[in-house]
Amino acid sequence: MQRLDPVDVLIVGSGMGGAAFAWRLAQKTKGLRILCLERGGWADRAQFPLWRSDWQSAALGPWATSPNLRLAAGGNPQSADYPIDDGASPVKPLLWCGVGGSTINWNAHFPRLRPSDFRTRSLDGVGDDWPFGYDDLAPYYDLNDHMMGVSGLAGDPANPERPAREYPPLPLGRAGRRAGEVFNDLGWHWWPVDAAILTRPREGRGACTQCGPCQLGCIPCAKASTDVTYWPEAIAAGVELRTRSIVTQVVVEAGRATGVVYSGSDDREVFQPAAHVVVSANGIGTPRLLLASGLARGPDDPLGKNLMFHPVAYVRGIFADALDGPAGPVGCMLASHEFAETDRDRGFVRGVQFQVGRENGLLAQAARLSPNWGASAQAAVAAEFRHSLPFLIMTEDLPEAANRVRIGEKLAADGLPDVAIDYRVSRNTSAMLDFGIARAAEFFKAAGAVRTVEARLPPYTGWHLLGTARMGSDPATSVVDGRGRMHAAPNITICDGSVMPTVGCVNPTSTIGALALKFADALAQEIG
Amino acid sequence: MHESLADALIPGGPLPNGVVAPAGSMTLVPARLAALLAMPEMAALAAELEYLGDIAGVERRQPKAFARLVAAALTAYYEAPQVLAAFGWPATPPHPGGYPLEPFDSTLLEPVRRREAFWRR
Numbered sequence: 330m331q332r333l334d335p336v337d338v339l340i341v342g343s344g345m346g347g348a349a350f351a352w353r354l355a356q357k358t359k360g361l362r363i364l365c366l367e368r369g370g371w372a373d374r375a376q377f378p379l380w381r382s383d384w385q386s387a388a389l390g391p392w393a394t395s396p397n398l399r400l401a402a403g404g405n406p407q408s409a410d411y412p413i414d415d416g417a418s419p420v421k422p423l424l425w426c427g428v429g430g431s432t433i434n435w436n437a438h439f440p441r442l443r444p445s446d447f448r449t450r451s452l453d454g455v456g457d458d459w460p461f462g463y464d465d466l467a468p469y470y471d472l473n474d475h476m477m478g479v480s481g482l483a484g485d486p487a488n489p490e491r492p493a494r495e496y497p498p499l500p501l502g503r504a505g506r507r508a509g510e511v512f513n514d515l516g517w518h519w520w521p522v523d524a525a526i527l528t529r530p531r532e533g534r535g536a537c538t539q540c541g542p543c544q545l546g547c548i549p550c551a552k553a554s555t556d557v558t559y560w561p562e563a564i565a566a567g568v569e570l571r572t573r574s575i576v577t578q579v580v581v582e583a584g585r586a587t588g589v590v591y592s593g594s595d596d597r598e599v600f601q602p603a604a605h606v607v608v609s610a611n612g613i614g615t616p617r618l619l620l621a622s623g624l625a626r627g628p629d630d631p632l633g634k635n636l637m638f639h640p641v642a643y644v645r646g647i648f649a650d651a652l653d654g655p656a657g658p659v660g661c662m663l664a665s666h667e668f669a670e671t672d673r674d675r676g677f678v679r680g681v682q683f684q685v686g687r688e689n690g691l692l693a694q695a696a697r698l699s700p701n702w703g704a705s706a707q708a709a710v711a712a713e714f715r716h717s718l719p720f721l722i723m724t725e726d727l728p729e730a731a732n733r734v735r736i737g738e739k740l741a742a743d744g745l746p747d748v749a750i751d752y753r754v755s756r757n758t759s760a761m762l763d764f765g766i767a768r769a770a771e772f773f774k775a776a777g778a779v780r781t782v783e784a785r786l787p788p789y790t791g792w793h794l795l796g797t798a799r800m801g802s803d804p805a806t807s808v809v810d811g812r813g814r815m816h817a818a819p820n821i822t823i824c825d826g827s828v829m830p831t832v833g834c835v836n837p838t839s840t841i842g843a844l845a846l847k848f849a850d851a852l853a854q855e856i857g
Numbered sequence: 858m859h860e861s862l863a864d865a866l867i868p869g870g871p872l873p874n875g876v877v878a879p880a881g882s883m884t885l886v887p888a889r890l891a892a893l894l895a896m897p898e899m900a901a902l903a904a905e906l907e908y909l910g911d912i913a914g915v916e917r918r919q920p921k922a923f924a925r926l927v928a929a930a931l932t933a934y935y936e937a938p939q940v941l942a943a944f945g946w947p948a949t950p951p952h953p954g955g956y957p958l959e960p961f962d963s964t965l966l967e968p969v970r971r972r973e974a975f976w977r978r
Binding site: 452501510518669702716 | 948
């Protein structure tokens with residue numbers, strides 16, 4: 330096997346974690362050779378479907394958010410997907426494999442964890458405390474916000490104070506106004522979301538046009554993705570990004586990584602020596618690679634375990650009057666944190682977040698009906714399209730060892746072992762879903778909805794792949810320490826959602842970026 | 858047969874909220890169904906659908922193939938410009954035009970701003 334010239338730091342994966350880490354390390358050090366290996370290629374916005382009249386069917390096929398659905402539709406050349414056996418999970422994982430990772434097809438809701446989310450064991454007797462607290466991460470949240478470009482409003486009483494947002498909030502539209510008024514009538518908290526979406530142009534990026542389906546990729550780059558935020562600056566600072574490079578093994582000798590084996594677009598395997606390895610391949614890809622590299626320290630090692638998703642339910646209210654239809658960023662309008670902190674009288678511990686979002690396109694609305702053909706189905710489409718308001722209940726998942734990522738004995742086409750997930754919804758989470766659905770019913774009653782439609786645990790909602798290489802102070806119960814370093818091999822840093830020991834009830838990407846910046850500072854202090 | 862099948866799946870006509878939708882046969886749905894039912898793996902479904910007697914029964918007996926058929930019909934129908942127009946939505950793709958929305962009105966937040974901070978340390 331060919332042995333390439335060594336590098337100082339090698340990063341696997343170019344998504345939120347890998348990109349932020351690469352940029353920060355390059356900023357804080359001089360003369361280091363930093364290399365990122367990315368299994369996919371650069372996003373080609375000329376090929377994104379939102380230019381085309383078939384964009385709706387693209388979203389159900391080669392541009393679906395699930396890699397399995399994309400592969401079933403013949404694959405998408407822009408995402409170097411691998412199949413995930415998700416038959417033992419009601420929640421199906423969603424991700425993207427290219428430069429930018431899943432920030433290419435995410436919805437860019439950008440909240441932060443709250444202080445209590447870092448202390449669930451101390452405060453509520455569940456989960457585990459993080460090795461550090463909110464205040465330690467806050468400066469990195471601020472920096473990450475600046476790099477990504479965040480619209481929103483400061484002053485939210487449900488969260489610690491934060492600097493003024495650099496861009497004004499996204500429009501709420503008629504639907505959002507209605508929702509805000511109802512929250513006010515109920516006396517429940519709500520706030521326009523922090524969104525990693527520009528509402529005014531910024532150098533090289535346009536402002537949001539409210540075109541709707543962010544998950545199909547943002548052509549004007551209003552939605553932040555790391556291919557247009559961190560990567561241009563990281564590359565200008567000297568980081569090398571090598572695409573179409575699939576890492577199949579982290580090589581470890583005597584408890585330290587010596588480099589990685591990867592195959593490039595010619596399918597030839599090479600050895601890339603590195604003094605330090607950073608793995609940022611998401612909550613499934615990271616444990617897959619590290620388990621395949623023999624980095625589990627026995628059967629009780631938490632590597633691959635404690636998979637968390639934030640299980641959700643949707644309730645859609647149908648209204649007699651017309652709302653906005655599928656206009657505006659689909660996942661970013663407003664959120665309520667009224668029930669985000671623990672109140673044991675509710676029958677569960679920890680909390681739920683509510684998000685009011687925007688409608689899907691006409692085809693998606695028609696296809697999800699049951700039955701979805703015949704006169705009654707078509708009447709239902711007419712009654713719902715531009716007349717419905719989706720209310721999302723997002724629960725805080727808690728770590729359970731049985732929820733996990735595991736690898737098989739056979740190799741997949743990409744040269745790594747087959748990967749599968751086992752996941753079940755806990756009793757606590759189930760109680761949260763019930764609670765949230767009941768609150769949604771109250772909401773829509775107050776809003777004057779004609780009727781509601783409920784979807785408990787819709788499968789294709791596994792955006793957040795978390796917890797599978799948990800961080801902690803005790804090596805016996807954690808995979809990495811508070812600097813992201815593996816207990817099994819301290820010159821390996823893990824830098825993505827897999828390190829989160831608990832996950833709050835909010836979208837995690839802002840936290841993943843902040844963690845990456847913090848971990849990069851720790852490494853820079855040591856080797857810079 | 859494909860026109861009749863298209864209309865059975867998507868009849869069109871006057872619908873709630875004032876929508877008057879084209880029948881399935883007035884769009885590309887029949888052509889899409891014909892192409893799909895000509896595929897070898899769809900032969901059993903095509904044979905059952907030939908007389909259009911009991912479509913719900915066919916769905917029960919061949920759920921996977923029938924779901925594929927309906928998906929093809931819905932796609933051809935709900936992406937058709939005249940259908941989008943009938944449902945009150947522009948036929949042009951979302952980019953580059955986007956859509957106008959009522960701007961954010963911060964006065965709505967006044968009751969929330971009056972609350973004390975309620976997150977836990």
